[in-house]
Amino acid sequence: MKTLKKKEYKTTFHGQDLALEFSDLAGQATSSAVGRYGESSVLVTVVMGEKEKAGDFFPLTVDYEERFYAVGKILGSRFMRREGRPSEEAVLSGRIIDRTIRPLFNQRLRNEVQVVVTILEWDGENDLDFITLLTASAALATSKLPWAGPVAGVKMFFDGQKLTFNPKLSALQDWQKEKSFLSFVSGPKDKINMIELEGIDADEAAVASAYAAAQKEINHLVEWQEKIVQEIGQPKVSLHLADSEESLIKMIRAFIVDKIEAAVFTKDKKERAQKMGEMRDSLMGHLVTEGIEERGLSAAEYILESEIDALVHKKALESGQRPDGRKLDEVRPLGGEVALFKRTHGSALFMRGETHALAVTTLAAPGSEQLIESLEFSGKRRFMLHYNFPHYSVGEIGKMGNTGRREIGHGALAEKAVRNIIPKQEEFPYIIRVVSEVLSSNGSSSMATVCGASLSLMDAGVPIKKAVAGIAMGLMSDEKGNYKVLTDIQGPEDHYGDMDFKVAGTSDGIRAVQLDTKIAGLNNKMITDTLGQAQKARMDILKVMNSILAAPRAELSTFAPVILTLNIDPEKIGEVIGPGGKIINSIIEKTGIITMDIEQDGKVFIAGPNRESAQMAYEIVESIAKDYKVGDIVEGEVVRIMDFGAIVEFGPGRDGMIHVSELKNGFVKKVEDVVQLGDVVRAKVIRVEDGRIGLSIKALQEKGE
Numbered sequence: 001m002k003t004l005k006k007k008e009y010k011t012t013f014h015g016q017d018l019a020l021e022f023s024d025l026a027g028q029a030t031s032s033a034v035g036r037y038g039e040s041s042v043l044v045t046v047v048m049g050e051k052e053k054a055g056d057f058f059p060l061t062v063d064y065e066e067r068f069y070a071v072g073k074i075l076g077s078r079f080m081r082r083e084g085r086p087s088e089e090a091v092l093s094g095r096i097i098d099r100t101i102r103p104l105f106n107q108r109l110r111n112e113v114q115v116v117v118t119i120l121e122w123d124g125e126n127d128l129d130f131i132t133l134l135t136a137s138a139a140l141a142t143s144k145l146p147w148a149g150p151v152a153g154v155k156m157f158f159d160g161q162k163l164t165f166n167p168k169l170s171a172l173q174d175w176q177k178e179k180s181f182l183s184f185v186s187g188p189k190d191k192i193n194m195i196e197l198e199g200i201d202a203d204e205a206a207v208a209s210a211y212a213a214a215q216k217e218i219n220h221l222v223e224w225q226e227k228i229v230q231e232i233g234q235p236k237v238s239l240h241l242a243d244s245e246e247s248l249i250k251m252i253r254a255f256i257v258d259k260i261e262a263a264v265f266t267k268d269k270k271e272r273a274q275k276m277g278e279m280r281d282s283l284m285g286h287l288v289t290e291g292i293e294e295r296g297l298s299a300a301e302y303i304l305e306s307e308i309d310a311l312v313h314k315k316a317l318e319s320g321q322r323p324d325g326r327k328l329d330e331v332r333p334l335g336g337e338v339a340l341f342k343r344t345h346g347s348a349l350f351m352r353g354e355t356h357a358l359a360v361t362t363l364a365a366p367g368s369e370q371l372i373e374s375l376e377f378s379g380k381r382r383f384m385l386h387y388n389f390p391h392y393s394v395g396e397i398g399k400m401g402n403t404g405r406r407e408i409g410h411g412a413l414a415e416k417a418v419r420n421i422i423p424k425q426e427e428f429p430y431i432i433r434v435v436s437e438v439l440s441s442n443g444s445s446s447m448a449t450v451c452g453a454s455l456s457l458m459d460a461g462v463p464i465k466k467a468v469a470g471i472a473m474g475l476m477s478d479e480k481g482n483y484k485v486l487t488d489i490q491g492p493e494d495h496y497g498d499m500d501f502k503v504a505g506t507s508d509g510i511r512a513v514q515l516d517t518k519i520a521g522l523n524n525k526m527i528t529d530t531l532g533q534a535q536k537a538r539m540d541i542l543k544v545m546n547s548i549l550a551a552p553r554a555e556l557s558t559f560a561p562v563i564l565t566l567n568i569d570p571e572k573i574g575e576v577i578g579p580g581g582k583i584i585n586s587i588i589e590k591t592g593i594i595t596m597d598i599e600q601d602g603k604v605f606i607a608g609p610n611r612e613s614a615q616m617a618y619e620i621v622e623s624i625a626k627d628y629k630v631g632d633i634v635e636g637e638v639v640r641i642m643d644f645g646a647i648v649e650f651g652p653g654r655d656g657m658i659h660v661s662e663l664k665n666g667f668v669k670k671v672e673d674v675v676q677l678g679d680v681v682r683a684k685v686i687r688v689e690d691g692r693i694g695l696s697i698k699a700l701q702e703k704g705e
Contacts, residue, residue, distance in 0.1 A: 014166045020138045031143030035135030039123035044135040049112035059112045064094035066375040070119045087374040091408045099516050100186045100194040104148040125168045127155045144234040152221035153186025176200050185214045189222045191521025198416045201509030204531040212524045252303050267324045269354050269442045309496040316476035316484050323492045331488045334544040338459040345557045346460025350452035354442035359452030361434050361460040363560045365607030367597040368431040383422050384433045387411030393441040410446040417450045417504035417512035421464045429563045443490035444472035450504045458549050461556040469541040470504035473530045485530050487537045503534035561607040562614045568625035570602040583652045591617040623651035632685040638675050656693035
């Protein structure tokens, strides 16, 4: 009987069993590994294409595949019981791996590389990002691919006092306390090249200190992998790299020497793009006249990019010069407007240089939540922030309508920065959606989205307690260890620079961080310097935002629904809904409200187009759910007459009987002598037995009521 040939390596990490298994499983892939942490298992495969792919970038893709069987469930819609397109969570987890491993490849490599992560089982307790990244690293490091890993990452939680690594998810319920933060950080030995952080006004010093501690954990995991690689690692293959002949490099340098600086160091983006385009076109024309063939022209594009990259680095490091002439710590000109449209519930335009983000807020009734059913989460999402980056924002033409991984990632970052300032549903019962339309972009559009979203929420009257602003920081460094941190990077500095370090927060601390690098990573001093410089910029931005709109509006838009809430006894829910929804539908029809949502705990949300309709429905529900007591007074319509009395309906599904003897003082021969069908009468409750209510008109007459 055939069996798998396995080699397994085991250790423990923060109280959990950790294992990496190498076998001939997925044997036709270039390499593969199975990782286990706790009772979670993942498979990672790596495949490298044999042929080079045309293009001017390294073709790496990371696919993160969730499998519903991993949690023992059959999920999906009623008509589609299989996995479809990746969930947002899967896209974001795939990006974490991509952003960590990509900088450690030689970017001149043109062979396609695909990393596929498949979740085999999940215990519901351990964060999957830890084991998926570690297993991907092990599969790459032991493969024949030339790669400068291994890498590792850890999740960490700081509660304001104590730092915990790889906390179980059950310990993170309601983690959002003042000065706390939750972060995943990764990189190679002695470097950090990827950060995701969500915080509640976290202190810069505490964050930097935590990353110093995380580096030790990462180093421990990298050293463990290095021992595995020494034992079973394959020899690295020598691949052709996109390189150029020295004679071509000299020819290009000679041609652009008196043109490149004037083209790159131009303040206006359009003018800069025009000058750089003219330089590129004239260079290509010159090379053609010199007899350079197609392969050389393709290489010339890479050489030109390398020369621009070197120039941007040199100017920043030697003289602190930036393409648009700003100081290293200077923010571009800021501006903004609110209340741009009458019929939307809230709107704001935030402008930072040539980057313009329009944020629009929509308020809706409970019941409009997004229902999410993914591998790691099933439930409702009350606050949504969506980010759109149309091609026209950078002056290009492209297909509209597709939400790419970049848009999902940027939207998730902005949402992370803003969502914890949203008041709890008990304070503000609305479902909230913010959409950011990037109308013009020259870098830092996700951080402009944070600023615009904050202003838009206040314009909508959402009672947030403080504004949130974001800033994107860059880096220029050299091989000698010299570096300069740049505040508010724009296009060329993002494209040619060494990092994109986004920091969002309030005047009291950090709310979100995201780091990508093009170099191997950052040391702790770089991180500390960046956080400090970002804090200064954030304060300057918040001052401008406060001058645009300093506090949430006192009243909501007249076009926003009015929502009233009340709590009823859960046992009364059936009475409010009625058989087949008869009662609740009649309330909606009678009052003209938009919706009525009832939760299992008895909380009722009534959304109306105005306060009058919502109040009317509120009173009806209150009447239905009320436990009537002797002495209460009701008013209702006579809906039935019998020989011995009349039935009065005083609310949907609520009625009581007035016995003939309780119709008035004195003898009553016929019920119709006192009341008729359709009469509206007031009566007092004189008896409540087993849910049946006895009423009396006479009792009111006796007391002059």
